[in-house]
Amino acid sequence: MVRRGGIIAGLVVVLSGLVAVPASAATPAFVVANGVTQPIHAFADAVRETVWVDIGLDLDGDGVGDRVATDLIRPATTEPVPVIIDASPYYTTSGRGNESERKSYDSAGLPLKFPLFYDNYFVPRGYAVALVDFSGSSRSTGCMDTGGRSEVASGKAVVDWLNGRATGYSAASGGSPVTASWSTGAAAMIGKSWDGSITQGVAATGVDGLRPIAAISSWYDWFRSDGVSFRSFGTPTSLASGFENANARSRCAAVRSEMTAGAPGNGDYTAMWQQRDYVRNAANVRAAVFSVNGRADLNVKAVNWGQWLDAVPASVPRKLWLSQTGHIDPFDFRRATWVATLHRWFDRWLLDVPNGIENEPKVSVERAVDQWSDTADWPPAGTRSRTLYPVAGSVAGVGTLRTTPGTSTSSFTDNGSGTPSRYIASPGATSARRVVYSTGTLATDLRVAGVSRVTVAATPSTSTAHLSAYLVDYGPATARGSSGEGIRTLATESCWGENRPGDDACYRDTVATTAAVDAQVIARGWADLANYASLSTPRTLTPGTRYTMTFRLSTTDWTVPAGHRLALVIAGNDSSMTTTPGQLPRVTIGLAETSVRIPLLGTVPAARSGPAPEVVRIQPDPVPGRLDG
Structure with a gap:
């Protein structure tokens, strides 16, 4: 103040x-x-x-x-x-x-x-x-x-x-x-x-x-x-x-x-x-x-x-709210709760009203549609970064996430038109466009809370290559719909404050949109392999040479529930988000040098073979906008 x-x-x-x-x-x-x-x-x-x-x-x-x-x-x-x-x-x-x-x-x-x-x-x-x-x-x-x-x-x-x-x-x-x-x-x-x-x-x-x-x-x-x-x-x-x-x-x-x-x-x-x-x-x-x-x-x-x-x-x-919206x-x-919380926040920090808001839980997360859960602090107590490694399985391009490195390689070809919804589909089958590695079925909830980082050892077949990586929650759920950034505007109104001529306090109500899904991207990231050594100075890639690059995934606070699986998907260009490289490569991933470091609260189950989760219902890829323009 x-x-x-x-x-x-x-x-x-x-x-x-x-x-x-x-x-x-x-x-x-x-x-x-x-x-x-x-x-x-x-x-x-x-x-x-x-x-x-x-x-x-x-x-x-x-x-x-x-x-x-x-x-x-x-x-x-x-x-x-x-x-x-x-x-x-x-x-x-x-x-x-x-x-x-x-x-x-x-x-x-x-x-x-x-x-x-x-x-x-x-x-x-x-x-x-x-x-x-x-x-x-x-x-x-x-x-x-x-x-x-x-x-x-x-x-x-x-x-x-x-x-x-x-x-x-x-x-x-x-x-x-x-x-x-x-x-x-x-x-x-x-x-x-x-x-x-x-x-x-x-x-x-x-x-x-x-x-x-x-x-x-x-x-x-x-x-x-x-x-x-x-x-x-x-x-x-x-x-x-x-x-x-x-x-x-x-x-x-x-x-x-x-x-x-x-x-x-x-x-x-x-x-x-x-x-x-x-x-x-x-x-x-x-x-x-x-x-x-x-x-x-x-x-x-x-x-x-x-x-x-x-x-x-x-x-x-500090206080942190994380919704499932766009x-x-x-x-x-979250209108009523938002106005009441903001009111108390301003009262406390601008007017010194001793309302104790600073002693309340700092984090509120929308765990399911319109269902919120509070946590005392951020990151939540007990969160530890764990390194997980992709290990090849019996199906090409499909494997497990383990706490020890694997061997061998997996490959995919970037055709320039891949999107997250296509990359995460059919996680038990070989895809020419991506590779996927998942934990076993979770016996208890596993909370991902923070910024994950993926390290990829990639050998491109061309002199240009873009990479995408996704953490995915595989399992049935009801999620906010991707249309309208997760809300639908109603014809009714509610009023928040007083009116005067030319400036009323009434706003149209909204309701959450929902969709039944079998997979949800909970964190994502993108990179240009040419920047493997420096973000300010790109290198020219030599086809057939292996390069190792570490890049960030988006911050998240997400609980993968018991009965679901957590997976890492690695692919080429994300045509819904990033520009296409000059030459589209085939990329070979060296699994022994590839890993993902994830901030976790909970236990990763021992890797074991088993049937892949059924994934039928996948939301369309959301369309990013221009700020509020």
């Missing part, structure tokens, strides 16, 4: 019963009853304004500091209040939330519609809400730089302004200085997707106040994976071009050129990617972290949240 002068003054906190305030006294900033802040401020009377905050850069080169438009709404009280900030490029383009809400303004130019429910719910309870347009987007000046220093400054400068360390103005150019004398200085940033990613970037500067949803912790891992480029994600330049305003389009060619040069199509890790890697500065984080992610999110891939939480100091208060805000898959 950020506080001006180390004190939040003039606030009334009561743990039981409302405080009677004399008519002559100023309205308190907040009142607590039943452990949470209460709606004591008339939403219709809330103060609305726009302030343009100087971010300390001039990337558009006009000789004037770049300014970000900050639309504010706050309770009409003379007492100082904390602020919830969501910085975004989406407010006048694709919009926010499941209903794509956009900002709007009244005839006087004052902000009218504030997307999402934060203003409706929290302003009556004594919070201000600030919705910030990224530099170069909507009504801000400057340039968009796709996760770079300008966008991080868009959020950090607003926090600094709230604390008297930056300058705000009444207009995008010129205007008079505006101060935030009404602010306590306590600020929390929040946001899903691109918004949450910049939240992490701001937190890595050491600024307090953080709660991202499905956020990118390293932009390399959104566009690339261990040397291979993702097929449908474009480039940092093309992504920014979809959201930048007219000023940015005309004045930011140098920024676009820098991004283009820094993102070579071969998937190399460059200095530009390093600048956009928030994990390397995560040790600076002092803010309380609430991270929400979807296991099936192929947009903001799950490796992002795992590496972020691993790097954030252990002393930082790229979905928790407001649309």
Whole structure:
């Protein structure tokens, strides 16, 4: 929490019963009853304004500091209040939330519609809400730089302004200085997707106040994976071009050129990617972290949240939610619990309400559709990394996972059109496209919790080769459907907060989609074998030569239930996600040097031969999107 002068003054906190305030006294900033802040401020009377905050850069080169438009709404009280900030490029383009809400303004130019429910719910309870347009987007000046220093400054400068360390103005150019004398200085940033990613970037500067949803912790891992480029994600330049305003389009060619040069199509890790890697500065984080992610999110891939939480100091208060959805805000898959939990989180870390939320279980995981289980900590106590090895069986390309290495080799041919749903089908039969190795049938549950890493000893027949690897839970289950990212929007509505003209608090309800399945991918990863020795400098592969490469699989917290099997599938290019190599190879895997290191809680059964599980019902491969665009 950020506080001006180390004190939040003039606030009334009561743990039981409302405080009677004399008519002559100023309205308190907040009142607590039943452990949470209460709606004591008339939403219709809330103060609305726009302030343009100087971010300390001039990337558009006009000789004037770049300014970000900050639309504010706050309770009409003379007492100082904390602020919830969501910085975004989406407010006048694709919009926010499941209903794509956009900002709007009244005839006087004052902000009218504030997307999402934060203003409706929290302003009556004594919070201000600030919705910030990224530099170069909507009504801000400057340039968009796709996760770079300008966008991080868009959020950090607003926090600094709230604390008297930056300058705000009444207009995008010129205007008079505006101060935030009404602010306590306590600020929390929040946001899903691109918004949450910049939240992490701001937190890595050491600024307090953080709660991202499905956020990118390293932009390399959104566009690339261990040397291979993702097929449908474009480039940092093309992504920014979809959201930048007219000023940015005309004045930011140098920024676009820098991004283009820094993102070579071969998937190399460059200095530009390093600048956009928030994990390397995560040790600076002092803010309380609430991270929400979807296991099936192929947009903001799950490796992002795992590496972020691993790097954030252990002393930082944290909470983690893991759903089975795709790229979905928790407001649309666990609405009532989400609002109640977020309310208590902000009360605790912005207003010092002693509600004990920091002492509750830190992890909540959706184990089955709409069925949640809590764990005290992350990673869960007792988790140990185990190395498992593929061992050939009597069927070519099919074998077991054991705790000791095998011998011999297995091969597959990359035809350029393979996808996960095809790779994991028919695990007991030989496939020309992949190899598969599984444990025996589990006698007890086996929990996979963390980032797994696969080491592959691969001999390609050509000078280019891409690899894919998957951890698979084989066994019958009811899962969230792959359509709609796991939800379906209903015609009914529920309301969360207060209404005022031009800004209602009601949102369409959702329900989980479901599908009966016999196999589920629980972690996945992709790599370019040419980067076996370095992500920044690829090597030219010599056909017929064996190369060993270790690459990451996505972070997961998944329980493979008793009666199921855990399997490792290794294949060539994943045409649903990654670009196709220049020459399609036949790849031979040396089993003695190939392994997978998995963080496990439970016992891996002794390997034994047996009939392969029947796999008939496989979901279609989900289609990744462009952030929230």
